[in-house]
Structures are given as C-alpha cells and as structure tokens.
Amino acid sequence: MSIIATTLFSLLVADSRITVHNRAELVQAASRAKPGDTILLAPGRYEGGAAFSNIHGTPQSPIVIRAADPKKPPVFEGGGSALQFSQVTYLEIRDLVVEKPRDNGLNIDDGGKYDASSHHVTIRNIRISDLPKGNHDGIKLSGLDDFRIEDCTIERWGGSAVDMVGCHRGILTGNTFRQGGDSGVQCKGGSANIKVQRCRFEEFGERGVNVGGSTGLEFFRPPIRTIPAGQRYEARSITVEGCTFSGGIAPIAFVGVDGATVRFNTISNPGRWAIRILQETNSPDFILSRNGVFEDNLIVFRSDRWSAGGVNIGGGTSPTSFRFARNFWFCSDRPTGSKPNLPTPESNGVYGQDPKIGGDLKVTVLSPARNVGAHAFRP
DSSP states (O other): OEEEEOSSOEEEEETTEEEEOSHHHHHHHHHHOOTTOEEEEOSSEEESOEEEEEEEOOSSSOEEEEESSTTSOOEEEOSSSSEEEEEEEEEEEEEEEEEOOSSOSEEEEOTTOTTSOEEEEEEEEEEEEOOOSSSOOSEEEESEEEEEEESOEEESOSSEEEEEESOEEEEEESOEEESOSSEEEEEESSEEEEEEESOEEESOOSEEEEEEOOOOGGGOSSOGGGSOTTOBOSEEEEEEESOEEESSSEEEEEESEEEEEEESOEEEOOSSOSEEEEOOSOOTTBOOBEEEEEESOEEEEOGGGOOGGGEEEOSSBOGGGOEEESOEEEETTOGGGOOOOOSSOEESOEESOOOOOOTTSOOOTTOTTTTSSGGGOOO
C-alpha cells in the first residue's frame, strides 16, 4: 500500500482500489483508471458537473465507480449534468445519489463519434431526483450499446426518467420511476433491441414507455443515411414486460416504431388511454408506426378516466398491423364498459371480470387474472 499526494488530492491505493473524497479527486482518479480498477467514493456531498472521457475497461476487468459504503452513498448535487461520461467501455457505476442537477442527472454518450459507440456499461442502484421541468432527463444515453440499468430509482424529472437516443442491446430491469414529466422511459433515434423489464412506473407523467419518438435526423445512431429510405424508424424490436404502471396519462405509446412487444404488464387507472399509436416523424422515408404486439396484460381503469375506448390512434400510422391477445380488461366503476376500442380484433381477450387486484397491484392465486399481468411474468 502506498500514499500518492498531489496538490489536488490524496488517494489511498491498495489492490487497484482508489478512495476519493471530492469531485476533483474523482475526476483525477478516473483519468488514470486502468482495467480492473475500482474507484470508491467516500460518504459525503460532492459538487455536480463532473465530466469524464475515454474510460476503458476490458470484458474481464471492467472499471468500477461506486460508493465506498453503499449504506452511506455519496450525494452529487447541482452541476449541469451531475455526471457525464463520453466514449467509455466496460464501465460499472453504482450506489450513488444525484440531486437537483440543472440539466441531466447521469449522461453517457459516444462523444459525437457515431461510428464508435460507448458500450458495455452497467448502471446499478443509482437514485436521481428533482430535475428542472422541460427537457431534463434522469439518465440520458446517446450512442450506447450493450448496457444494463438495474435497481435504480428516479423521481421528479422534467423530460424522461431514462432517455435513449440511438442505443442498442440494452436492458432496464427492476427500476422505479415516479412523479415524472414527459415520459418514464423513451427509446428513439434508431434505438433497437431494448428490453424494459420488471420496472415500476408511478404517476409517470404523459407517457410511461415512449416506444419511439421524434428525433432530429442528425442525431440518429446509426447515421440515418445508413438506413435505406422507406425502412427508417425511430425504434425497432423493443420489449416491455413484467412492468407495473399506476396513474399517468398513457402507459404505452408506440411512436414511429417498427415492431415492439408489450406483454405481461399491469396497468392501473391510466388518465386517458392504455395505448397510443402515433407517428411524430412524418417523412416518406420512414415506416409508419407498425407491428406492435400487446398481449397478456392486465388493465384496470375507470370510465371517467378513459378516452376513445382506451386507444389513441394518430394519423400516418398502420394500426391494422397491431396484434392483441389474451389481455384482461376491467372497468372498475362500470364493468359492462370494459371492452376497449382496439384497431384489430383481439384473440381470447377477457372483459368485465373483476381481477380482485390489491393495493400492491398484485392478485391472489384465485383471481381470474392470475395468468396475466406483471405478477404472471416469467423471463
């Protein structure tokens, strides 16, 4: 063990573990990190606005940035983005708290190099809260591939809790999103092969999961010119499964998407719709929002918070390409009005039976809805 002293910081180095106590020490340690290093953040408050670039672990030896004591996590407050990482690979970030950033909470991107994505990043047990209203995201990802966001909690954001632009092969699992702004999770700008799994959305704002969206053409990853005209999409091959949605306006929005599956989710008391099918990128070069699958979901709603039969279909979409199967629909204040107005016939749907859903959005083993919804999800 040795002590390295500089004018900026004092670090304790032992077996590739480096303990830091403030933002300057963290930035310096990260700039020197080698594969296999772990940077431990001592308990305390840290100034936000820390920026990092070119941090590269290896598959066998990732670089880890985490709390020294997960029971006393460091708190980052303020800054534009509290923590921003550009051009990083094989990196794990965990056990941190972010409060009141002025822009985004955690930002990970490819540094504008669209042919060299950041990749293999794990974000675990991060708590982010109190962002400004407007386009300010809890976790902002641009050009990130092969990633995992797990057991995080994001509260009171402005734009999206998690916003993905041009991201691929990612999984979000076990996260909680509450008291949101525009959307809970958004994947757009050429994003593909994303799973949102076992997450909880509570009063998430306008849209729970925005499957697609509207992106400036210059921000697509891969670059829009590499996708043939007529085949371009905002999102493709997105899966939402095993999640619970409580409140909010519309838990699921298919927006300029080319194929998505929404299955085994529980939806409780949406503000207007269960589903929206929309097209916000209006160009003949883009596919019409199409090929959505909505199956094995449990939807409980009230007639006074239910518009257009629970499905909002915008112009320039392909609603007849959507498929519906085995969903369980219950209007709690008017059971006879439980059947939704779907764009295509549903296979084996159930309408008007009380699922006997509990306060935790689960049902008993005797419930007629025991085989659908988040409680029935099996990976």
